[in-house]
Amino acid sequence: MSARITIALDAMGGDDAPGIVVQGAEIASQRYPDVQFLIFGHEKEVLPLIEQTTRLKKVVEFVHADDKVLSDDKPAVALRSRRKSSMRLAINAVHEGRADGIVSAGNTGALMAMSKFVLKTLPGVDRPAIASFFPTLRGESLMLDLGANLSCDADNLFDFAVMGNAFARCVLGVQEPSVGILNVGSEDVKGHEYLQVASSMLRQADLPGEFVGFVEGDDIGKGTVDVIVTDGFTGNVALKTAEGTAKLISEFFRQSFKSSLLASLGYILASSALGKLKKRVDPRLYNGAIFLGLNGIAVKSHGGTDAVGFANAIAVAVDMRQQDIIKKIREDFDSLTRETLNEQAAFE
Amino acid sequence: MSARITIALDAMGGDDAPGIVVQGAEIASQRYPDVQFLIFGHEKEVLPLIEQTTRLKKVVEFVHADDKVLSDDKPAVALRSRRKSSMRLAINAVHEGRADGIVSAGNTGALMAMSKFVLKTLPGVDRPAIASFFPTLRGESLMLDLGANLSCDADNLFDFAVMGNAFARCVLGVQEPSVGILNVGSEDVKGHEYLQVASSMLRQADLPGEFVGFVEGDDIGKGTVDVIVTDGFTGNVALKTAEGTAKLISEFFRQSFKSSLLASLGYILASSALGKLKKRVDPRLYNGAIFLGLNGIAVKSHGGTDAVGFANAIAVAVDMRQQDIIKKIREDFDSLTRETLNEQAAFE
Numbered sequence: 001m002s003a004r005i006t007i008a009l010d011a012m013g014g015d016d017a018p019g020i021v022v023q024g025a026e027i028a029s030q031r032y033p034d035v036q037f038l039i040f041g042h043e044k045e046v047l048p049l050i051e052q053t054t055r056l057k058k059v060v061e062f063v064h065a066d067d068k069v070l071s072d073d074k075p076a077v078a079l080r081s082r083r084k085s086s087m088r089l090a091i092n093a094v095h096e097g098r099a100d101g102i103v104s105a106g107n108t109g110a111l112m113a114m115s116k117f118v119l120k121t122l123p124g125v126d127r128p129a130i131a132s133f134f135p136t137l138r139g140e141s142l143m144l145d146l147g148a149n150l151s152c153d154a155d156n157l158f159d160f161a162v163m164g165n166a167f168a169r170c171v172l173g174v175q176e177p178s179v180g181i182l183n184v185g186s187e188d189v190k191g192h193e194y195l196q197v198a199s200s201m202l203r204q205a206d207l208p209g210e211f212v213g214f215v216e217g218d219d220i221g222k223g224t225v226d227v228i229v230t231d232g233f234t235g236n237v238a239l240k241t242a243e244g245t246a247k248l249i250s251e252f253f254r255q256s257f258k259s260s261l262l263a264s265l266g267y268i269l270a271s272s273a274l275g276k277l278k279k280r281v282d283p284r285l286y287n288g289a290i291f292l293g294l295n296g297i298a299v300k301s302h303g304g305t306d307a308v309g310f311a312n313a314i315a316v317a318v319d320m321r322q323q324d325i326i327k328k329i330r331e332d333f334d335s336l337t338r339e340t341l342n343e344q345a346a347f348e
Numbered sequence: 349m350s351a352r353i354t355i356a357l358d359a360m361g362g363d364d365a366p367g368i369v370v371q372g373a374e375i376a377s378q379r380y381p382d383v384q385f386l387i388f389g390h391e392k393e394v395l396p397l398i399e400q401t402t403r404l405k406k407v408v409e410f411v412h413a414d415d416k417v418l419s420d421d422k423p424a425v426a427l428r429s430r431r432k433s434s435m436r437l438a439i440n441a442v443h444e445g446r447a448d449g450i451v452s453a454g455n456t457g458a459l460m461a462m463s464k465f466v467l468k469t470l471p472g473v474d475r476p477a478i479a480s481f482f483p484t485l486r487g488e489s490l491m492l493d494l495g496a497n498l499s500c501d502a503d504n505l506f507d508f509a510v511m512g513n514a515f516a517r518c519v520l521g522v523q524e525p526s527v528g529i530l531n532v533g534s535e536d537v538k539g540h541e542y543l544q545v546a547s548s549m550l551r552q553a554d555l556p557g558e559f560v561g562f563v564e565g566d567d568i569g570k571g572t573v574d575v576i577v578t579d580g581f582t583g584n585v586a587l588k589t590a591e592g593t594a595k596l597i598s599e600f601f602r603q604s605f606k607s608s609l610l611a612s613l614g615y616i617l618a619s620s621a622l623g624k625l626k627k628r629v630d631p632r633l634y635n636g637a638i639f640l641g642l643n644g645i646a647v648k649s650h651g652g653t654d655a656v657g658f659a660n661a662i663a664v665a666v667d668m669r670q671q672d673i674i675k676k677i678r679e680d681f682d683s684l685t686r687e688t689l690n691e692q693a694a695f696e
Contacts, residue, residue, distance in 0.1 A: 137596055147532055150540055184495055184584040192498055192581065217588025221596035233540065234585055236532040237578075240565025241586045245593035248485055248569035249629070253601055256625040257618060266618030270604065273611035277604040281597070 004034050005321050007314055008090040008099035011041030012068035013106020015304045018042075021105065022049040024301075024310025026056040031311065032318055038099050040065045040086040065089050069110045071303065078110035079117055087111060091118045094296045101297030101317035103288075105310060108300055112148055112291060119296035122326070124333035127152075128293035129160045130232070130300070131167060132239065134286050136223025142168055143182075143220065145232040146239050146289060152231035154197035157181060158205070159333075161198075163292040164227035165207050166332050170323035171316075174226050176208060180215035182230035182238065190214060198229075205336065217241075246281065284309035288316035292329070297321055352382050353669050355662055356438040356447035359389030360416035361454020363652045366390075369453065370397040372649075372658025374404040379659065380666055386447050388413045388434035413437050417458045419651065426458035427465055435459060439466045442644045449645030449665035451636075453658060456648055460496055460639060467644035470674070472681035475500075476641035477508045478580070478648070479515060480587065482634050484571025490516055491530075491568065493580040494587050494637060500579035502545035505529060506553070507681075509546075511640040512575035513555050514680050518671035519664075522574050524556060528563035530578035530586065538562060546577075553684065565589075594629065632657035636664035640677070645669055 009025055011018040018041050025037050036059045039046060043064040050057050065086035069078050082088055087106050093099040095118045104111050112128070121128055131144035144160050145152065152160075161179050168177035181199055183191040188199065191214065202211045215224050220242060230238065257267035267274070279285075283302075287309035291298040297320045301313035320326075357373055359366040366389050373385050384407045387394060391412040398405050413434035417426045430436055435454050441447040443466045452459050460476070469476055479492035492508050493500065500508075509527050516525035529547055531539040536547065539562065550559045563572050568590060578586065605615035615622070627633075631650075635657035639646040645668045649661035668674075 135596075135600075137599060150532065182585060184498065184581055217585040217590075218592030218595070220589050221592030230585075233532055234582055237530060237565040237582055238585055238589045241568050241589045242565075242593040244566030244569030245590040246597050247566070248483075249594050249597040251485060252625055252629060253622075256621040259621045259624070263618040263621035266614040266616070266621075268614070269617065270611040270614030273604040273607045273614075274601075276607070277600055281600060 004036055005318060006036040006038055006099045007317050008038045008040065008093040008102040009314075010087040010090045010102065010104035010106055011039050011046045012065070012086040013104040013303070014301065014310070016306070017105060018046045018049060020305060020307045020310050022046065022053065022056065023307035024314060025060070026053040027307055027311035028314040028318070029056045029059050031315065035059070035318055037061070038063065038090070038093055040090045040093075042066070042068070042086070063089060069107050071107050073107055073110050075109035075113035078107065079113045082110070088114055088118075091115055091298070094298070095119055100321040101299065103299045103301060103310070103313050103317050105301035105303050105305060105313070108147070111298065111300055115291055115294055115296070115298040119294045119298065121293050122295050122330050122333060124337055125159050125163070125293040127156055127159070128291050129163065131164060131290045131292050132286065132288070133172065134239070134242065135281055136221055138223030140172060141220070141223050141226055141228060142172065143228040143230065143235055143239065144292060145230065145235050147232045147236040148291070149232040151233070152194070154194045154201060157195070157198035157229050157231070158201045159293065160229045161202050161211070161227065162207065162332050162336065163329050164229060165209060166329045167290070167292060167325060168226045169208060170325050170328050171319050172226065174209070176210065177226040178210045178212050179207065179227040179229060180212045180219065180225040182228050182234060183214035183216065186214045186216060188213065243283070284312055288313035290316060290320065295326065297326065352384055353380075353666060354384040354386055354447045355665050356386045356388065356441040356450040357662070358435040358438045358450065358452035358454055359387050359394045360413070360434040361452040361651070362649065362658070364654070365453060366394045366397060368653060368655045368658050370394065370401065370404065371655035372662060373408070374401040375655055375659035376662040376666070377404045377407050379663065383407070383666055385409070386411065386438070386441055388438045388441075390414070390416070390434070411437060417455050419455050421455055421458050423457035423461035426455065427461045430458070436462055436466075439463055439646070442646070443467055448669040449647065451647045451649060451658070451661050451665050453649035453651050453653060453661070456495070459646065459648055463639055463642055463644070463646040467642045467646065469641050470643050470678050470681060472685055473507050473511070473641040475504055475507070476639055477511065479512060479638045479640050480634065480636070481520065482587070482590065483629055484569055486571030488520060489568070489571050489574055489576060490520065491576040491578065491583055491587065492640060493578065493583050495580045495584040496639075497580040499581070500542070502542045502549060505543070505546035505577050505579070506549045507641065508577045509550050509559070509575065510555065510680050510684065511677050512577060513557060514676045515638070515640060515673060516574045517556060518673045518676050519667050520574065522557070524558065525574040526558045526560050527555065527575040527577060528560045528567065528573040530576050530582060531562035531564065534562045534564060536561065591631070632660055636661035638664060638668065643674065645674065
């Protein structure tokens with residue numbers, strides 16, 4: 001029997017914190033009866049909420065934190081001056097082995113800066129990336145980086161591909177993941193030079209699954225590949241563009257149904273099916289941006305999420321721990337390094 | 349009475365050329381009775397098609413071209429070796445004043461390279477950009493660059509903003525256009541440094557309308573601003589991501605309607621309203637990528653479009669001519685330069 005999993009939660013991050021954090025943990029504790037929680041926050045705000053829970057209060061340890069990270073704290077400032085914040089204490093708990101992962105709906109930049117400082121990156125990884133999965137015509141795909149690194153070089157993209165590949169195998173359960181680099185065309189000569197270098201490196205790397213080369217923006221929705229690799233600037237714009245377009249088209253449909261009596265009747269008849277669709281594309285289902293490349297599990301929940309969304313972010317952290325993603329990524333980098341060394345040796 | 353407008357067409361570019369070009373011109377000639385056409389292409393392929401038209405054949409002049417640009421021609425190669433191609437001859441016609449604009453559904457890179465070489469850029473414009481408009485929650489917005497310049501500096505983005513602003517006023521009819529720079533956050537400190545520099549330049553420039561600073565990917569669908577300025581790499585990815593997501597969500601809706609008998613009945617009742625929606629987001633409506641910053645009108649039709657889409661690309665060129673967009677952009681740059689000179693003079 002495996003040891004019980006403990007997830008550390010920053011109760012003070014997020015628009016509706018600490019309420020959504022505690023209620024999200026309550027939902028997650030029902031979904032994962034074996035998971036324990038270590039919650040950090042201000043006792044006056046958080047303890048009364050925990051008291052009101054049914055299941056959570058039996059599986060939670062609460063730790064008071066005097067301070068919290070504010071949503072407009074600069075990452076460097078938060079790193080320096082918020083050492084007693086709920087976010088920092090929760091990350092420390094992962095580093096000290098008291099928790100298996102941390103989930104926060106707080107300031108993304110601060111969470112990344114603190115996680116990187118406390119947990120460190122894995123051997124072979126220069127920069128951690130933010131990853132997220134989303135619905136496609138073929139199921140689910142993962143994209144990274146979504147904003148941790150505005151500018152990237154070929155080595156960074158290579159690392160992201162290795163990490164995304166490991167995540168797709170472990171957590172999404174895709175045995176042979178397909179990986180592509182986001183570009184403005186699929187031909188090898190397209191785009192920035194560092195993309196071409198990264199592509200050439202990945203062709204030679206022989207990762208599990210298939211490296212398909214370059215993919216374009218419309219391949220995101222098509223689900224052409226399981227893992228899309230890009231720099232943090234482009235990834236952030238692409239993800240938000242997709243979210244905005246999904247809302248736009250849904251709103252257009254909504255307006256259509258309201259445009260005539262007949263259409264309204266049609267909507268009523270189709271409402272059960274459309275309700276299922278709504279569930280299928282519910283952004284809360286895809287809540288939980290994953291920090292990959294760190295020596296520890298850190299998941300960022302959307303700041304504006306509700307308890308259901310926060311529970312999904314917790315689920316992502318639990319999945320990552322259950323599938324031992326950190327070990328997997330570490331092994332992958334280790335084997336790549338050894339292969340490279342062997343190849344070099346063969347040439348000498 | 350103004351002189352009649354003549355549009356030059358490259359009959360040989362596009363997946364279904366020359367058929368869609370000639371039929372598209374026929375549709376356009378019915379919509380714009382005063383517009384004349386100058387069509388370039390291979391006589392054996394194109395003349396019989398023109399013969400079959402009703403209206404077009406009365407308002408067209410046909411010029412035979414031995415050669416054509418292939419879809420996989422490299423831009424530099426096309427520029428050097430396709431001097432007798434239908435595309436090149438059509439661009440020449442604009443330069444020589446025999447036509448007011450050129451429309452082609454052929455190779456984008458070749459069309460840009462040839463147009464830039466033959467027509468030249470406007471005074472003050474370092475690099476032309478590709479622009480396109482698209483539906484939003486608030487109406488229509490324009491985005492540029494969509495792929496002409498993979499990397500841009502602050503000056504380029506500034507120029508794009510000036511050109512986009514002029515286009516929004518002239519062609520979209522927005523008197524006081526709002527302009528934003530695409531970024532990963534709306535705060536002034538976000539993103540690449542050159543974006544911050546461009547933003548600061550635009551705040552000082554006092555263009556007509558409002559410069560709102562930075563916008564994010566989800567602002568594209570929201571229609572937060574009339575003009576979105578970005579580099580060609582990000583713009584290309586964002587545009588294709590939006591197209592892909594629109595298809596994804598529409599397909600999800602389609603699947604929902606097929607998922608039960610009740611939902612199918614609902615679809616039938618709502619079909620008239622949904623048909624109108626389909627027309628509203630029909631990509632053919634938004635066909636016609638605009639090359640801005642050239643000393644002449646050049647419009648690129650989507651290569652895979654049909655005759656209706658090609659007719660819309662012609663309509664974009666006609667609109668640009670009717671609103672005298674080139675003169676407008678020229679004046680805007682001229683007044684900006686004079687203002688800058690005056691400011692400098694004031695300091696001396």
